[in-house]
Amino acid sequence: SIYDTTKHVWLQCRAVWMFSRLYLNPILQQSDEYRPLRRQVYTAAKHGMDFITKHVIFKDTKTNLYRCYFSIDQNGNGLTIQ
DSSP states (O other): OOOOEETTTTHHHHHHHHHHHHHTTTTHOOOGGHHHHHHHHHHHHHHHHHHHHHHEEEOOOTTOOOEEEEEEESSEEEEEEO
16 A cells, blocks of 8 residues: 655655766766666656656746755645755
């Protein structure tokens, strides 16, 4: 059974950071052997960033600044603001 449907987005942000760092790893960049892995890592980072851009980052109409939700519900609606 599902314990909680709240998604705390710091984990998604951390995953995008990790995949991006792995993609930029010099060892993976220099070896043709790791080319398929680099494509997979890039795709994972891209999907994560697309999710964050769509559901987490928003423009605050009061301050005209960009903000981030700290958590969202299962439908991608913001619950708490960081």
